[in-house]
Structure formats: C-alpha cells, structure tokens
Amino acid sequence: MRYRRFGKTNLSLSVFSLGTMRYLASEATAAQTVNRAIALGINHLETAKGYGKSEQYLGQALAQLTVPRSQLYITTKISPTPDAASMARQLDQSLADLGTDYVDCLAIHGLNTEEHLSWVKAKQGCMQAVQQAVADGRVRHIGFSTHGSLELILAAIATGLFEFVSLHYYYFFQHNAPAVAAAAAKDMGVFIISPADKGGQLYTPPQKLQELCAPLSPLLFNYRFLLSDPRITTLSVGAANETELDWPLSVADVDGPLDVAETEVLQRLQTHQTATLKSEQCSQCYDCLPCPEAIQIPEVLRLRNLAIAYDMTNFGQYRYRMFENAGHWFPGVKANRCTDCGDCLPKCPEQLNIPALLQDAHERLNGPSGRRLWG
C-alpha cells in the first residue's frame, strides 16, 4: 500500500480508503471488512451520518481493534445545515455512534447547491459549529464532499474554508479536472468518490470495454489513471464485504505515471470513441448550458457517448434514470423534455444537432417502458 499526503491536513493516507456505505449487511460483515482493509494497509475509513448504521458499525469495529486509534484516520460527513445548532447536535451524535472523542476529518456532505454554499459561508451557519469543534479538538480537519457543478465546486474551494475535497473525477468523467487543479493549488487533499461504481460500473464492464482496456481491466485502468496523478490523494473503495477489497487493492503498490501498456489503453479508448461517434461526439465543453428546460445536455450526451462507444448502456441507464429522481444529488430533467427551442444550437462548437441527439439518448437510456425503442 502506498501513502500520500492529504494536502494541508498533512495526514498520510493510504491511496485507497474504505468507504463504508455498502458493508451494512450486518455488524459482523462490517467488522470483517474493516479488519481486512486495515490488514491490507488501508488507514483511512470513511463514513457518513447518512449511511444508515455505518457510523455505529464502524464504531463497534474500531472498539474491537488492536490497532491504536492514532494510526487510523476517520472521516465522517454531515449534510450542510442553515444553522450551527443542528450541525453541533449531529456532530455529537456522530462522535457517540463512532465511539470516539474526535474525527480526523469532517466533511460537509453533499455541498451541492448555491444554497448549501450560502449556509457554509454564513457567519452563524453550520461552519460555526464545525470550527468550534476544531477549536475544542473534536474535529481535526475540515473538507467537503460534492456532487455539484464544477462552478460550485470551484466557488467552495475558493472560500478557503476547507482542507480537502471529495469529488467525482474519473477517466470517463474528466469535467472536474479544473477542480482537482484548484484544490491542488490550495494544497487541499483530493479524495475521489466511488471510482468503481460512479466511475462507470466498472465491476461489471461490458465485453467491448474489457477488450479495449486489455491487458488491464477497466476498473484497474481507471484506478491507475487516477493514481498516476500525484494531486489525487486517495480513492474510495466501497466494499460490501472483505472479499471485495482484494481486486481493487491489487494496484495499491503501483505508483508513478502510466506505463507504456496503460498509455496505449488510454489512447485506444480515445481513438475508439472518436472513430465510433464520428460527427455525433459531444466533446463535453459545456458551452450549451444553461438549457431553459434544465436539461443537463453535456451529462446526457456523455452517457450517450459511453453507451455508443463502449457499450456502457447499463451504466448510462443507471445514471440517466436518476434524472428527476435524485434531487440535488443528480439535478436536471430527462432529455425528452427538450422543446426544440434551439437556444443551445448556436453555442455548440461541434455543431451537433442537440435536440435529435437528446431524443436518441432518451430512447437508449430511459430503459424498457413497454415498447423497445432501439435495436
């Protein structure tokens, strides 16, 4: 296992972190997963108030460990609140559930909207309670996790309130690259959320993607893509049980830039996408936003790109069906809401027929609804 400095926190974190949102089958499963993670060299355990019994199970597992608490780093996450008092109450409950006097890192969980950012910046807002907890030693370092827009993430980083950020950034979703750069420029730690699942459901890749990534697996290629970037500190592994840790961690000792074979995979993926999508490829410039109907055009067309180029239709459907169903965690409406107003057309440097591509994406990704709309 390699370890990297988590930005200005100066914590030395394992390049893989145990995310504890999926080990919830039982207290015993959680304890076995934690034990195995630590045996494999993971020293960073990440949980959240919103993950059901995750904090309690982690607290019970920690109580049984022989490893000193000082050698483990615990992050928990609490959703932003407009006031300090409710944040203070939730933090006390988290510490009680975790059975610890302090957490190494506390992240504002899901800083996703302008309203959340205003709560964070407000003098009497949730950060007052967080900063009090830092002053009295219950919290050592402060960060935020986000599913928000790039603009929002950059604005949150620019507040200077945070020492680390947890965000989405993968080979198949590189739009947040400027946020990684901005975080690095502020010497913040960078934690990558869910590179296996949100990164493309890479535990179950389609055959075509497997062939393009050979001799690597798509999952390990994505891990190597991320870990070849020294600005990235650690990747979340959301293992449901102890056996799910072995495969991801097979690249935990590989450091440095992509080697020749890995670089060939990267080039092959790029070439294949361009050749397959031809003049229908969305280049992910985001220039077409905003759409008056709140369609997240680039994200819809990213999922279409992936479905057509790499057969990642299951992943595309999984994400697409979250539109209109996941609130601020996945904003935007489905592509069939396009009114053909034409506002986006002159803004697209690729001169794409956006309404037609959105319609096609909807038919591919909305899934079976009685009649099958695509072959």
Ligand code: SF4
């Ligand atoms: S044409 Fe459709 S996608 Fe484009 S701006 Fe209008 S409603 Fe939005």
Ligand code: SF4
């Ligand atoms: S402007 Fe065109 S290329 Fe850019 S994100 Fe929108 S649809 Fe894609």
